[in-house]
Amino acid sequence: MIGEGQPPQPPARSTAPAPSSSLSSTALASRAQTRRRRTSTLVLAIQIGLVLLLILGMFALNASAGNLIMPKPTDILDESIKLWSDGTMLRALGESLTVIGLGFLLSASTGILLGIVLGGFPLVGRILDPFVNAMNSTPGAAFIPLIIVWFGLYTEAKIVVVWNAALFPILINTAAGIANADKDLVEMARAFGAKRLTLFWRVMVPDALPSILSGLRIGAAISTVGTVIAELTMAQSGLGGLLAAAGNRFQMDRYFAVVIVLMALGTALTALLRWAERRFGRWRVAQRNAQ
Structure with a gap:
């Protein structure tokens, strides 16, 4: 028993080594990579x-409704092989890619600059702003006779x-991204005497990249749709021309073969823009860290 005037003794310190409070960065990175691999699988x-x-x-659906409503997937595959073998699909794809590529490049360049x-x-x-909204809200088909x-x-x-x-999805997204750039970074750059061009390129554009790339992705999808509409309403050619010819003759196996190519084309364009977004996203981080 401790005496009345004796101070209490401090508790004995443990000599056992303390357990690690956190995993090493290598183990965490390995776990994250494994988790991403499982998620992808x-x-x-x-x-x-x-x-x-x-x-x-x-x-x-083919068994219940017939070939006119839904052709067999095997018939679609046979028709696809035939169209690719005789060069019909390749020629149509080349014509459509020319229209999509040139139209999208023109809309991307003008949309980003105007934005x-x-x-x-x-x-x-x-x-x-009122004129841009008025043009954007007008259906594109209304301009086809004038064009x-x-x-x-x-x-x-x-x-x-x-x-x-x-044009307008790219323009509007770019303008919104530039207008909503980080105000603190903009003011800091101005305080250090940054010129207008430097301010755009080193501060506003990197900060607006997510909005710009989102507009480009939407614009790419709309470019594919616009190409098919143009090929259906004007001189019929390309994939839209094949669609029109197959639909008019009720050749549904050929029709679906062309639709599959259009779907694959849209998917490829979206994947390409997502790759560009990841690549330029790293550039954006490097730009922001250098400021």
Whole structure:
């Protein structure tokens, strides 16, 4: 028993080594990589399962409704092989890619430049905003007769249709991204005497990259749709022309073969833009760290 005037003794310290409070960075990175790999495998398995269910559903619909409603997947495959073998699909794809590529490049360049101007100069943005909204809210099909009168029925007119369809999503997203750039970074750059061009390139554009790339992704999807519409309403050519010819003759196996190519084309464009987003996202981080 401790005496009345004796101070209490401190508790004895443990000599056992303390357990590690956290895992090493290498172990954490390994676990994260394993988790991402498992997630990717799960996503791929689910996607393959959905494709198989879709194919089974097509067989079931064909059995219940007939070839006119839904052709057999095997017939679609046979028709696809025939179209690729005789060069019909390749020629049509080349014509459509020319229209999509030129129209999208034109809309991307003009949309980003105009978006930077509208977002970077608030007064200009306020002046032109009603006109941009009016043009964006007008259906693109309303301009097709005018485009035909001005540019004819062939490739130039189709490129203009694609440009008109894809321009405004790119422009609006770019302008929003530039206008909402980090105000603190902008003010800091101005305080250090940054010129207007340097301010755009080193501060606003890197900060607006997610919005710009989102607009480009939407514009790419709309470019594919605009190309098919142009090829259906003007001189029929490319994949849209094949769609029109197959639909008019009720050749549904050929029709679906062309639709599959269009779906694959849209998927490839989206994947390409996602890769660009990841690549330029790293550049954006490097730019922000250097500021």
